[in-house]
Every structure is written in C-alpha cells, then in structure tokens.
Amino acid sequence: MGFADQRFTVNLSILFTDLPLLARPAAAAAAGFSEVELWWPWADSATPGPAALDGLRGAIEDAGVRLTGLNFYAGRLPGPDRGALSVPGEESDRFRANIGVAAGFAASLGCTALNALYGNRIAGVDPAEQDALALENLALAARAADRIGAILLIEALSRTESPRYPLVSAPAAVEVVDRVNEATGLGNARFLMDLYHLSMNGEDLPAVIERYATRTGHVQIADNPGRGAPGTGSLPLADLLDRLGKAGYEGRVGLEYTPGDRPSAEAFDWLPRAAR
Incomplete structure (x- = not known):
C-alpha cells in the first residue's frame, strides 16, 4: 500500500483552515485531491438552516471533489470538548436532532462514512448511564447511516488531548x-483507526493493524510528535500503510494533520502530485 498506492482524502476541518470553509473544497482540488472529509462544520449548530447546507454542498460540487466522510455533531472541535452522544441533556438532544440532518447532507453528496465521537465522561453522572445513552444514540446513528448506504465509524482518541x-x-x-x-x-x-491518536496512547501499531485491519472502515494519519505531515515526526507511516494493505485494508486514508507554520497548500510536499 504505502503512500503511492493509497487513496487519500483531505480533512478540510484541520487542513486549509487558513481559508473560509466554502473556499476549502476548491483549494483541495487545486492541490490535486479529488476527495475530502469534514468534522461537523457548524460547531455551534447541530441543525443549521438550508442556506448553510446548500452553500457548503454547492462549494463541494463546484470544486469537483467528493465528500467521502463526515462527522456527526460533536460539540466544539478541536479541543477537549469531544462528542455529544453520551452526554445527558441538551448535548445528547442536539446529537439526535443532528442525525437526520447529517445523514441527509451526506446522502446528497454520495458520502458513505459517518463518524460519531463518543462523548466525554461527565462529573456526577454514572459512566454506565452514559454508556447506555451512547449505545441508544449510536444505534439510531447506525440505522440512519444504513438508510443512505453508509457505514458508522467509531474512533479512539488520544488520552493526552482528550482526558475525559x-x-x-x-x-x-x-x-x-x-x-x-x-x-x-x-x-x-x-472502527476508525487513527494512527496518530493510537500512537499518542502508546499502542503497538503493528499489532493493532494485524488484529483490527479487517474491522476498520477508515484510517486517518498524522505524524507524531507534533501532529504534522508525514515526515515531520517519527512514525513510520509508509510502513504502517503497507502493513494495513497486507492485512486486508482496502479503504481510504484521511489526512488529518496540521500544516504547521505554512499554508496548507504547501503541506503536501511529502506526496507526489500524481499520487493524490
């Protein structure tokens, strides 16, 4: 698999953030990519109005790129406030209200992967209660994903960055x-296998790949330390992708890294344009 043989998708919620949201799909296309993914783009609203949805849909279609992955509403990202679906009260209600909106938006663009971040532990709430709520909401999300021919992704995060x-x-x-x-x-x-988050947790990545490659619906990468582009840290990402391919993974790899102190358009020099 390696770099040259992989299908990469650019996460427009962490790359090209030097540009307005509606300008990012075209920027990704100009950089040579044909597929993009997004965290839920409206952190303050689980149910944005038609104008916001239509505007982003039009920007993606006009750029000629395909949306291949979308997060359900998960609160404000990036940051420690991760997820909503296991948080009792208003956040869980927002997640439920978002399910149909997110699935409908994904379906309108042919997106076939929806990511649901679990949600932080809340002080004073029994973890078992949160887990029961999470399962109920994840089942709703899985059924909505199934109705549009999509998979539901569930991700492990870094305990350093998301301690709760x-x-x-x-x-x-x-x-x-x-x-x-x-x-x-x-x-x-x-399973959404984010190699950066797993490496931050000290996991044996070759062992994770061997055990879970066939259970994996999507892979995301960033180097470690630093969460930068491949080659800026010490993770053997090309080798890890080779291992994934040999273990049976045939899906996409999302570029979910930060560009550092340069514009995002300059953060892909590790990948030949012909391989994008």
Whole structure:
C-alpha cells in the first residue's frame, strides 16, 4: 500500500483552515485531491438552516471533489470538548436532532462514512448511564447511516488531548463497534483507526493493524510528535500503510494533520502530485 498506492482524502476541518470553509473544497482540488472529509462544520449548530447546507454542498460540487466522510455533531472541535452522544441533556438532544440532518447532507453528496465521537465522561453522572445513552444514540446513528448506504465509524482518541474521553484504545473502540452491531443487527458499525491518536496512547501499531485491519472502515494519519505531515515526526507511516494493505485494508486514508507554520497548500510536499 504505502503512500503511492493509497487513496487519500483531505480533512478540510484541520487542513486549509487558513481559508473560509466554502473556499476549502476548491483549494483541495487545486492541490490535486479529488476527495475530502469534514468534522461537523457548524460547531455551534447541530441543525443549521438550508442556506448553510446548500452553500457548503454547492462549494463541494463546484470544486469537483467528493465528500467521502463526515462527522456527526460533536460539540466544539478541536479541543477537549469531544462528542455529544453520551452526554445527558441538551448535548445528547442536539446529537439526535443532528442525525437526520447529517445523514441527509451526506446522502446528497454520495458520502458513505459517518463518524460519531463518543462523548466525554461527565462529573456526577454514572459512566454506565452514559454508556447506555451512547449505545441508544449510536444505534439510531447506525440505522440512519444504513438508510443512505453508509457505514458508522467509531474512533479512539488520544488520552493526552482528550482526558475525559473514554475510548482511548483500539480495543475499547472496537468493543463499542461490536455492541452497536449487536444492538442493530446491521453490521455497518466499523472502527476508525487513527494512527496518530493510537500512537499518542502508546499502542503497538503493528499489532493493532494485524488484529483490527479487517474491522476498520477508515484510517486517518498524522505524524507524531507534533501532529504534522508525514515526515515531520517519527512514525513510520509508509510502513504502517503497507502493513494495513497486507492485512486486508482496502479503504481510504484521511489526512488529518496540521500544516504547521505554512499554508496548507504547501503541506503536501511529502506526496507526489500524481499520487493524490
């Protein structure tokens, strides 16, 4: 697999953020990419109005790129406030209200992967109560994803960056994947393998790949330390992608790294244009 043989998708919520949201799809296309992904673009609204949705849809279509991945509403990202679906009260209500909106927007652009961030532990709330709420909401999300022919992604994050987020290992995330699939009977919940987050948690990445490659619906990369482009840290990302391919993974790899102190358009020199 390596770099040259992979299908890359650019995350427009962490790259090209020096540009307005509606200008980012065209910038990704100008950099040579044909596929993009997004965190939920409206952190302050789980249910933005038609004008906002139509504007972003038009920008993606006009740029000639394809939206391949979209997060459900997850609060304000980036930052420590991760996820909404396991948070009782208003945040969970917002997540539920967002499910149909996000799925409809994804379907309108042919997007086939929806990512649901679990949600932080809340002081004074029994973790078992949060887990029960999470399973209920994830099942709703999985059914909505299934109706549009999409998979539901469940991700482990870095405990350093998200200390109150409960899914901070590959086994913990895959356990939730299994619970959702058992609850719905659909089998469309999959693991999102973010190699940067897993490396931050000290996991044995070759072992994770060997064990979970066939359970994985999407992969995201950034180098470590620094969360920069491949080659700015010490992770052997080309080798890890080779291992993924040999282990049976055939999906996309999302570029979810920061450009550093340069414009995003200059942060792809590690990847020949012909490979984008």
